[in-house]
Amino acid sequence: MKIYTRHGDKGKTQIIGASMIPKSDSRVEAYGTVDELNSWIGYTASILTGKTQEMRAELEEIQQILFDIGRDLATISTDKKHEYVFTDDLSAKQTKWLEDIIDKYVAAAPKIDRFILPGGSPEASALHVARTITRRAERRIVALQEQDSINSNTLVFINRLSDYFFAAARYANVKNDQDDILYRNGNPVFK
Amino acid sequence: MKIYTRHGDKGKTQIIGASMIPKSDSRVEAYGTVDELNSWIGYTASILTGKTQEMRAELEEIQQILFDIGRDLATISTDKKHEYVFTDDLSAKQTKWLEDIIDKYVAAAPKIDRFILPGGSPEASALHVARTITRRAERRIVALQEQDSINSNTLVFINRLSDYFFAAARYANVKNDQDDILYRNGNPVFK
């Protein structure tokens, strides 16, 4: 197998349902950023310690789902042959799955009403980085949506995903006995 | 507490002083990138070793300041109720604080007149990554400034911050007895 085909050497590439589009296209930007997020999640999973091993299966499930989402984002809207794989049912089920874990993690961490500094143990910090890359991916998907129609289910899951990473980061600090540090000039922001 | 409100599921969100704007807005992009930087700094702090522990307090102080900066960036310019929190005085004082540390770190590292490869020990390498994410955040703030007025003090601090990370990365290598590797085809660039 040759993984390099040299076809993209001039800056154009293939997506699903179209021949060649520029790599700078907002669609390529969107699923490319999801791929970056997915890789960072892989890195985060690779540095989990004994105390946070239970997150490994969750992170792997999220990676699988991000591939379904990436596939829909990589499909041009004019393509009739392909159907979106991240269906309403799948999206509802998997977003609910995230929400239940969020509720569990939030309940296990000390109550806060102010912003916290993103950090703590290496895995908590990596989860905060995942949170912010998820939000970057969300911004790129919204920018794509302004250019062309997308599977809007993807945005729901991605929005919840950054909240999952916030809750998971706090939970990882609980497991590692590390207190979150509050933003010193903050007012109460969480209700 | 529910951290997920589901309000942002369609791609719009709240900022300070405005109702709902698209998540793809250059203002959201700017403070979102500052949040990503802040999270990466958290990760960097989490992998400091015994030899670079003295940087922990500095990194935490920088995280606090980035929250002040983020707050001003998250405030729409037409908002009359909110005043910028990163005042001229604060900005002057905290930029000076960075400059003094830069001078100390630069004095402690071998003199160079050429570019170095960003790398070395894990913490030095992470500081170089912080340097480049700071510069990405700077580019996003400049792009916002082209769309809407901002607190220009934020740009001064962010510009100095990437120089801090350069100096800190070199200092971390000194502490870890790792020589920086020079760019082989470089001419003298530093004066």
Next chain:
Amino acid sequence: MKIYTRHGDKGKTQIIGASMIPKSDSRVEAYGTVDELNSWIGYTASILTGKTQEMRAELEEIQQILFDIGRDLATISTDKKHEYVFTDDLSAKQTKWLEDIIDKYVAAAPKIDRFILPGGSPEASALHVARTITRRAERRIVALQEQDSINSNTLVFINRLSDYFFAAARYANVKNDQDDILYRNGNPVFK
């Protein structure tokens, strides 16, 4: 030496062959992203373990080449005094060098015909992150190319570089006895 000159405090900066341009310019974005990639490669090299030490020299060589590429990207196209340093000969030679390593690494890893989840050992995961930052840099270079002419040799090398990181990540997992996990809903995509 003062590394901070304060010249860029208002959002403009110098490039090669021009006085001051906005930091938000697509040219600054392109070489700034190459700098971010280069720093991440430094981080990746810093966490290589005994089993993947052989990659250290490769990563350092790639960092050197990215400086040549960065220099050409930092040179404005109207500049007559400077010549591109990443010449046709250099580019052909160094792209071939990458292709030979890719072939070696692909041959050493189990054959796959489906996408894999980016992850595994910390170094394999970091190599996948490098893969996706390389692709982000590629998108930024393509966007610059739509605004102004560039040294097109840079795109060829960068395109092959992300395939190198894919092959290297898989190879690192082989060395660490970690199986790659397949995307569960995938069809055969690799030929």
